[in-house]
Amino acid sequence: MDLLMAISNGELAITATITGLALVFAALLIAKLIAPRSFSVKKAEPYECGIPTRGKSMIQFKVGYYLFAILFLMFDIETVFLYPWAVISRSLGVYGLLSIAVFLFILILGLAYAWRKGALQWK
Amino acid sequence: MFNFGVVTNWINDMLLSVMPQWAATLIECIVIGVILLLLYALLALFYILYERKLCAWFQCRLGPMRVGPWGLLQVFADMFKILIKEIIPLKNTDKFLFGLAPYLVIASSVIMFACLPWGYGLQIIDYNIGILFILAVSSCGVIGILLAGWSSNNKYTLIGAMRSGAQMVSYELSLGLAILTIIVLAGTMNINDLVWAQEDGWFLFKGHVPAFIAFVIYLIAATAETNRGPFDLPEAEHELIAGYHTEYSGIHYGFFYLAEYLNLFVVSGIATLMFLGGWMPLHVPGWEGFNAIMDYIPSVVWFLGKAFFISFVIIWFKWTFPRVRIDQMLAFEWKYLMPFALFNLVLMAVFVALGWHF
Numbered sequence: 404m405d406l407l408m409a410i411s412n413g414e415l416a417i418t419a420t421i422t423g424l425a426l427v428f429a430a431l432l433i434a435k436l437i438a439p440r441s442f443s444v445k446k447a448e449p450y451e452c453g454i455p456t457r458g459k460s461m462i463q464f465k466v467g468y469y470l471f472a473i474l475f476l477m478f479d480i481e482t483v484f485l486y487p488w489a490v491i492s493r494s495l496g497v498y499g500l501l502s503i504a505v506f507l508f509i510l511i512l513g514l515a516y517a518w519r520k521g522a523l524q525w526k
Numbered sequence: 527m528f529n530f531g532v533v534t535n536w537i538n539d540m541l542l543s544v545m546p547q548w549a550a551t552l553i554e555c556i557v558i559g560v561i562l563l564l565l566y567a568l569l570a571l572f573y574i575l576y577e578r579k580l581c582a583w584f585q586c587r588l589g590p591m592r593v594g595p596w597g598l599l600q601v602f603a604d605m606f607k608i609l610i611k612e613i614i615p616l617k618n619t620d621k622f623l624f625g626l627a628p629y630l631v632i633a634s635s636v637i638m639f640a641c642l643p644w645g646y647g648l649q650i651i652d653y654n655i656g657i658l659f660i661l662a663v664s665s666c667g668v669i670g671i672l673l674a675g676w677s678s679n680n681k682y683t684l685i686g687a688m689r690s691g692a693q694m695v696s697y698e699l700s701l702g703l704a705i706l707t708i709i710v711l712a713g714t715m716n717i718n719d720l721v722w723a724q725e726d727g728w729f730l731f732k733g734h735v736p737a738f739i740a741f742v743i744y745l746i747a748a749t750a751e752t753n754r755g756p757f758d759l760p761e762a763e764h765e766l767i768a769g770y771h772t773e774y775s776g777i778h779y780g781f782f783y784l785a786e787y788l789n790l791f792v793v794s795g796i797a798t799l800m801f802l803g804g805w806m807p808l809h810v811p812g813w814e815g816f817n818a819i820m821d822y823i824p825s826v827v828w829f830l831g832k833a834f835f836i837s838f839v840i841i842w843f844k845w846t847f848p849r850v851r852i853d854q855m856l857a858f859e860w861k862y863l864m865p866f867a868l869f870n871l872v873l874m875a876v877f878v879a880l881g882w883h884f
Binding site for chain 2: 414418422426427430444450451456462464468490500510
């Protein structure tokens with residue numbers, strides 16, 4: 404952490420990102436140089452079951468997954484609201500506890516509504 | 527404990543004495559990048575061997591034994607083998623997204639990796655919202671997996687990616703709530719402050735009952751986040767071939783493999799940080815002699831030892847529980863784990879408000 408006083412966190416985060424990208428790029432480059440390459444029509448087909456694929460694969464998919472993603476979005480935003488409270492919850496004391504209890508009550512009400520409506524049922 | 531910050535400070539002063547500020551920063555950034563890259567690759571190799579050996583021992587096998595002593599060099603052989611494998615050019619894929627997916631997955635796992643507290647004074651990124659930053663970056667990995675499954679233009683990869691997306695976003699809630707429970711106790715999100723707050727006892731012991739419940743919730747959610755153990759539906763071999771990375775070949779596939787192992791290390795590292803004191807040695811208030819002995823063990827050894835132990839538990843899960851179905855998995859998260867985590871959060875807030883924690 405003493406090194407961090409010399410370099411800002413933003414620069415370090417950019418360094419880490421570039422490191423990650425460079426790792427993928429360099430490894431792909433090495434593989435391109437030393438790996439064998441060939442092309443045949445059969446090899447380029449999707450790996451499914453041996454016979455030609457029927458229909459398209461990039462299709463509209465089961466709505467159940469989408470429903471859970473929407474639910475996640477709501478609850479994740481609400482969790483993000485909880486973070487600032489969590490950091491200072493000690494200094495807020497009982498007053499902070501009561502106000503967050505009201506917030507959590509509404510949150511749980513939302514979950515109970517989704518549950519009752521059958522959104523958590525996998526059909 | 528030895529403060530590694532002394533060494534980095536000395537290097538920084540040496541560089542500043544011979545060159546201007548910007549050049550020193552540039553050199554330090556390059557050195558950090560190279561070290562990060564080497565550590566990432568080495569730890570991934572170690573983890574591959576670690577898991578193969580553990581899996582073998584759980585099944586009364588020996589695991590890799592031929593290459594090097596106790597098969598230690600097997601992973602290096604595997605690494606070179608995967609590098610010289612052909613990358614098969616596919617016909618119907620979305621070329622851009624297909625190429626982009628590994629970059630997203632690897633970059634997100636390297637950034638999380640750089641946030642971990644390795645030892646006293648050994649930490650790279652140290653935001654004041656550190657733990658929230660890690661959670662935010664971990665969400666980017668999910669996009670990579672979804673892109674990989676979608677762009678492959680294969681029905682199995684699509685199902686694998688959808689399952690993976692639903693699973694990872696769902697269990698992220700419980701993961702976040704378990705971490706939130708500890709933040710209520712600690713009152714800070716800075717990783718360095720979190721470690722120092724555990725100087726007189728780890729949060730697992732300081733936080734009374736709610737911290738222990740949060741630890742169990744975290745372990746379950748982390749297993750699901752890394753697509754492992756009983757929650758490995760996205761890669762269910764006998765249903766989906768290999769899940770979202772079926773169409774990737776050679777080193778292209780290797781990236782997903784690499785990121786999977788490193789994510790196991792990262793979630794173990796976060797569990798270590800939040801519950802077992804990060805690099806902080808085991809301290810018992812009042813036992814001065816005991817604390818002094820514990821301080822002699824280097825902080826890096828403490829951090830790695832605890833992280834490897836948590837990884838061992840997660841690998842243990844895999845060989846203990848059978849794979850769950852998708853509806854069971856989602857019902858478990860939304861109907862049991864998340865309400866329970868919310869309840870636990872309130873419990874912790876009450877404990878802290880009443881001063882019942884240690």
